[in-house]
Amino acid sequence: DTGVSQDPRHKITKRGQNVTFRCDPISEHNRLYWYRQTLGQGPEFLTYFQNEAQLEKSRLLSDRFSAERPKGSFSTLEIQRTEQGDSAMYLCASSFSRLNTEAFFGQGTRLTVV
Amino acid sequence: SQQGEEDPQALSIQEGENATMNCSYKTSINNLQWYRQNSGRGLVHLILIRSNEREKHSGRLRVTLDTSKKSSSLLITASRAADTASYFCATDATNAGKSTFGDGTTLTVKP
Numbered sequence: 001d002t003g004v005s006q007d008p009r010h011k012i013t014k015r016g017q018n019v020t021f022r023c024d025p026i027s028e029h030n031r032l033y034w035y036r037q038t039l040g041q042g043p044e045f046l047t048y049f050q051n052e053a054q055l056e057k058s059r060l061l062s063d064r065f066s067a068e069r070p071k072g073s074f075s076t077l078e079i080q081r082t083e084q085g086d087s088a089m090y091l092c093a094s095s096f097s098r099l100n101t102e103a104f105f106g107q108g109t110r111l112t113v114v
Numbered sequence: 115s116q117q118g119e120e121d122p123q124a125l126s127i128q129e130g131e132n133a134t135m136n137c138s139y140k141t142s143i144n145n146l147q148w149y150r151q152n153s154g155r156g157l158v159h160l161i162l163i164r165s166n167e168r169e170k171h172s173g174r175l176r177v178t179l180d181t182s183k184k185s186s187s188l189l190i191t192a193s194r195a196a197d198t199a200s201y202f203c204a205t206d207a208t209n210a211g212k213s214t215f216g217d218g219t220t221l222t223v224k225p
Contacts, residue, residue, distance in 0.1 A: 033212055042202050042215035055211055100145045100164050105156040
């Protein structure tokens, strides 16, 4: 069991470019979550999947953000036309869907928009 | 806005002392969880306490939950320099599929 894996670990991009992040959850987990965290703040929920279905999206997830989990395994988070305000750590987590179960987090992708 | 609020925002203690962090939340919950995060890294799950539990222990960690006051505390006993990190509480609200985090307590343990 290799845990939750995120790629890349760091991404520097110019404003206006598109970026895509990948998350590989723990293989037995059917739930996958994306969070965003800025310096000095706690993680903010973006969206989550159960298998391949996207069950909830936060208002934080503007039209420039899209997430997919096509086969219920890995997930991608794409940000189009990046803005400086998108600079943050993007965290992925996975868990079982049963009640009162812990989520396991990846190491995150640090995005810097210049 | 975040569901949980941790108190204090920052805590600095000497090695060997105990550290207590508090968390307050707003809605009915299924459970409350505590996580640790070292600088620039991902979150590590420490302990989960269910809404029908009042206290839980794991090694040097002790968590209490008071659902009538909508609050929780995390006690780290005999702290070590390696405990230096940010600590977050997260709640799974009733009928919600995800956890909602507070803004954390930054703990510094001086050797």
